[in-house]
Amino acid sequence: MNTSRATAFRANDAAATGREEAIHKYSRNFKQANEREAAASYIDKLIEEYGPVVDGYPSWHPFTAYADADDARDHDPKTDPRGFEGLDHTIYFRNAFVTAPYGGADRVIESVQSKKNANIDAEEIHDVALYYYGATPVLVTCDGIQKENDGTISKRFALGSMLSEELPAWSWASCGESWEDMRRYILGTPCGSRSSLFVNQDTGKALREVFVLLNRHGLWGPARR
Numbered sequence: 001m002n003t004s005r006a007t008a009f010r011a012n013d014a015a016a017t018g019r020e021e022a023i024h025k026y027s028r029n030f031k032q033a034n035e036r037e038a039a040a041s042y043i044d045k046l047i048e049e050y051g052p053v054v055d056g057y058p059s060w061h062p063f064t065a066y067a068d069a070d071d072a073r074d075h076d077p078k079t080d081p082r083g084f085e086g087l088d089h090t091i092y093f094r095n096a097f098v099t100a101p102y103g104g105a106d107r108v109i110e111s112v113q114s115k116k117n118a119n120i121d122a123e124e125i126h127d128v129a130l131y132y133y134g135a136t137p138v139l140v141t142c143d144g145i146q147k148e149n150d151g152t153i154s155k156r157f158a159l160g161s162m163l164s165e166e167l168p169a170w171s172w173a174s175c176g177e178s179w180e181d182m183r184r185y186i187l188g189t190p191c192g193s194r195s196s197l198f199v200n201q202d203t204g205k206a207l208r209e210v211f212v213l214l215n216r217h218g219l220w221g222p223a224r225r
Helices: 011-027 033-050 106-114 155-171 179-187 201-216
Strands: 091-093 096-099 120-124 138-142
Touching: 011 033, 011 091, 033 091, 033 096, 106 120, 106 138, 155 201, 179 201
Parallel strands: none
Antiparallel strands: 091 096, 096 138, 120 138
16 A cells, blocks of 8 residues: 555544555456446445555554564564465554455465454455456455454554554663654654554554653663664
């Protein structure tokens, strides 16, 4: 997905742009208008149920967190789903993603099941064609994420997950990164200075305050220069 929407962040505009890009990606290859309309309708259904289309996940999201990844020794923060196999032509939503490989759905589903995470599930999509003829789309969902009334991820869940993800880095980090450099990993993308399509202003402010406080006290080492 296009990460250029991170600047001049406006949630409604970012959500609308993401929807348009997702529909274009998953419908443009079909010849018949009814096929394109069906793909667009399905994307809208997913947005309603799992939140807006996004570019990348916070590094603490269950789809990306180190603790649930096969490559746990890789300390670089990630914004794409980790430990899933067979992904191709993938679209991200706040609490789900759809992938449409040509090689069949089994590899994706088996990799989800191998995680043994009761909150993450996968199923092959049979009732609508997505991306192109012959692709085998799979819906991967994440339940159990606490939400605010506006549908964004709750402050408690986001703070607890961020701390679970970032605190262990004290033992290996060599320096503290600035909020400006880290905000896309903490807030997810697209994002502004303290909010995103994952967290609202209040939650984003809390994430920023906690991160900056720990950084100021040198938890991850001296500030990078």
